[in-house]
Amino acid sequence: MKETDNSVIEFIENVESPKKREDAYKLLEIFSEASGYEAKMWGPSIIGFGTYHYKYATGHEGDAPLVGFSPRKAKISLYIATGDAECDAILERFGKHTSGKACVYINKVADIDVEVLKELINRCITLTQATYGS
Numbered sequence: 001m002k003e004t005d006n007s008v009i010e011f012i013e014n015v016e017s018p019k020k021r022e023d024a025y026k027l028l029e030i031f032s033e034a035s036g037y038e039a040k041m042w043g044p045s046i047i048g049f050g051t052y053h054y055k056y057a058t059g060h061e062g063d064a065p066l067v068g069f070s071p072r073k074a075k076i077s078l079y080i081a082t083g084d085a086e087c088d089a090i091l092e093r094f095g096k097h098t099s100g101k102a103c104v105y106i107n108k109v110a111d112i113d114v115e116v117l118k119e120l121i122n123r124c125i126t127l128t129q130a131t132y133g134s
Contacts, residue, residue, distance in 0.1 A: 001064060003051065004039040015071050023109045024071040027078075028112055030114055034121040046070045051127065052132045065068065066125045075105040077118075080124045087127070090119050 005092035008028065015021040028039055028047065048065025055061035068079040081102050082091065091099065095112035098105045103119070106112055 001046065001062070003044045003048070003063070003065075004043070006042045006044075008041055008047055010048070011041060011045070012071070015079065016073070017071075019108065020071045021074075023076060024069075026109045027069050027071075027075040027076070030117060031067060031069060033094060034118040035125060039065070040065070040070060045072070046078070052128055054132050066128050067121050070080045075107055076109075078106065078118050078120075079126055080104055082120075082124075084127060087120065087123055090123060094120065112118060 012021055012024045012028065015024055024047075031047070031049050032039055035049040039047050039049060040051075042048040042065050046068050048068035048069065050064055050066030052066055053061065053063050065079065070077045070079070075098075079102060080087075080106065082088070082099055083101065091097070091104070093113060094104070094116045096113065097105065117134070
């Protein structure tokens with residue numbers, strides 16, 4: 001996945017569902033405010049904030065956004081590293097969601113507590129920077 005020069009606003013404007021488009025604008029504001037980073041497109045469909053360089057023991061390395069989201073057709077994907085005890089505790093207060101290793105999935109912003117999302121964003125950035133450097 002690579003950062004691109006594509007327009008974040010143009011991408012959001014092309015989201016088919018009016019409700020998902022509205023939620024994408026809300027998330028853009030939330031992630032920008034909470035992270036302090038400018039939104040950038042990563043690949044064709046991920047809106048990312050900040051960047052870090054990773055290198056695995058296998059030798060595989062690359063760059064990725066610190067946090068991000070994508071208004072997908074089925075659900076909205078929030079790219080937030082989870083998996084530590086503090087993140088798990090925060091997620092208990094988050095609202096209606098499902099989660100994977102590095103993603104949290106929501107149907108709509110109205111299903112979650114926005115203040116808790118801001119906590120998650122900050123925790124994820126702190127964890128990622130501690131793991132990979134800032």
